[in-house]
Amino acid sequence: MPDLDPAIARRMIDATAYIFDMDGTLVLGDAASGGHKALPGAADLLSTLRSRYTPFRVFTNGTAKPPSVYAASLRHAGLDVADHEMMTPSTSAAAWFVRKGIKRVRVLGLDGVQAPLIEAGIEVVGPSEMASNVEAVYTGWFREFTLPDLEMACRDVWDGAIVTTASNVPFFAALGGRAIGASFAINAMIRAMTGKQAKVLGKPSQNALHSGLALMNLPRSAARSTVIVGDDPALEMRMARVSGALGVAVTTGLNNAADFLACAPSQQADVILSGLEPIVKALS
Known part of the structure; x- marks a missing residue:
């Protein structure tokens, strides 16, 4: 060595x-x-x-x-x-939302994405949940993502919500090679529909x-x-x-x-x- x-x-x-x-x-x-x-x-x-x-x-x-x-x-x-x-990234995202005074966030992701935000006192709106006055859309690991989720997120953005993300890299290391980063693909779809680039809150x-x-x-x-x-x-x-x-x-x-x-x-x-x-x- x-x-x-x-x-x-x-x-x-x-x-x-x-x-x-x-x-x-x-x-x-x-x-x-x-x-x-x-x-x-x-x-x-x-x-x-x-x-x-x-x-x-x-x-x-x-x-x-x-x-x-x-x-x-x-x-x-x-x-x-x-x-x-x-x-x-949800650890640092929660801190950023609190610091910015953002209290209502649509999260495209399940428990792993949502938990740190909920613990920080942020109101989490589910992926396809009907809601108004959403201040931010936050994307993370979400292989269960569907077209209705995309529609709700885009409507929030068209109504003024900012787009944020845990990660915007296409791959991560796994046994046997590389695995696809779900949020990268979701961010691309939101960007294609709204023209808005997601702000990265993770690394x-x-x-x-x-x-x-x-x-x-x-x-x-x-x-x-x-x-x-x-x-x-x-x-x-x-x-x-x-x-x-x-x-x-x-x-x-x-x-x-x-x-x-x-x-x-x-x-x-x-x-x-x-x-x-x-x-x-x-x-x-």
Whole structure:
């Protein structure tokens, strides 16, 4: 295993916090079982961070399940992740809606998408529910999506609701290859009908990063001393690049080293690793 550049290793050691992607970084999802399989080094890395009292959050861009259910699945896979250490885009979306004073949201998604919003006190309107005065449409994981859902969402937008989304990426890493991101397809249909581009409230938005820091009781200024680890240049690496965080790319998910090296400057990683073990070594 090659040694890390000393400057990179020092930033990992001195980091105020870590934010990890889930699929393709710590685990791979198993579509057949609905569970997860831990990737090499993941359990050791989280254990090492806990022993150093370094806070972390696991931030998946998926909204198929509530954060607590994802956390339980990770624990079943052998990772020490408490419920409060797990985030989804709906976690950061709920914080954004509250901050903006948005109280009535049509959610295109089921319990995994809706739960954090309901917990934040937001009135959630169901996908095809008749409703007026909807302030925002929010899209997430929703394979049950139907034409009536599209019609209701478009009517809200034509009446002035803003369009927001958990994620607008077409694929995510899973065992056996890539899986399609449902919200990407839904967003495309809404955009085609209304001309409105969805505002991303999950990764790579700065809203998502700031929500993660706030949940660790850290100020926004802590972003520059945070390490962001992930497998997607358009998500984790872009979020790190914009914020000044250390962006650590891993090739255990959707992309290989050549893919990361070919990215635009706005999506470049500070270091590309074949797995998590070099981080464990640096911290040990």
